[in-house]
Amino acid sequence: MMKPIIKIGACILLAFSFGAQVYAADGGNPKKGKHLYKKQCKSCHSKGDTAGELTPMSKTMSQWDRYFKRLKHKGDQEAFNALSEKDLKDIQQFLYDHAADSDQPQTCG
Ligand code: HEC
Known part of the structure; x- marks a missing residue:
């Protein structure tokens, strides 16, 4: 009688760990990114x-990807150099997730 229940439990666990792996492979953590962006x-x-207001909606998803590939900050390169690769990835993820053409566009951080 117990066997089917154990099987279902294992399936749910497997689904969860698989989901976590997919998320990690995606790279950035948008929650941390939002905090870092602020x-x-x-x-x-x-x-x-004077630098101009910048929000996730300032660009489209592909524009953000292109921007973070080049990482040429017109304003002050130091602002980017001071951040780790991981931090930049998190910021990129946040901006990307809420870009102008994303599912959840967002005007402010
Ligand atoms: C020390 C001030 C300063 C900080 C901090 C700063 N910026 Fe900038 N940023 C500027 C200035 C100045 C410009 C140039 C604006 C111009 O010439 O149009 C600029 C330009 C940009 C542009 C280009 C705008 C465009 O539409 O092409 C982007 C994107 C950008 N910054 C993103 C960021 C991100 C992301 C961060 C945080 C990691 C950041 N900036 C932090 C001052 C800053």
């Missing part, structure tokens, strides 16, 4: 700043 980017990129 801390590292908004200081210069808020409304009224």
Whole structure:
């Protein structure tokens, strides 16, 4: 009588661990990215700043990907150099997930 229940349990566990792996392979952590974006980017990129307001919706998903591939920051390269590859990946993920043509466009961090 117990056997079918154990089998279902194992299946659910397997599905969960598989899901986690897929997520990790995707790279960035958008939650951390949002936090980093607020801390590292908004200081210069808020409304009224000379650098110009920058939000996830400022670009499309492919534009963000292209931007983070080149990583040429017109403003101040130091702002990018100070971040680890992982941090930049998290920021990229956040901006990408809420880009202008994404499922959940977002105007502010
Ligand atoms: C020290 C101030 C400063 C910080 C910090 C900063 N930026 Fe910038 N950023 C600028 C300036 C200045 C420009 C140039 C604006 C121009 O010339 O149009 C710029 C330009 C950009 C552009 C180009 C805008 C476009 O549409 O092509 C992007 C994208 C950008 N920054 C992203 C970021 C991100 C992401 C971060 C956080 C990791 C960040 N910036 C942090 C000052 C800053």
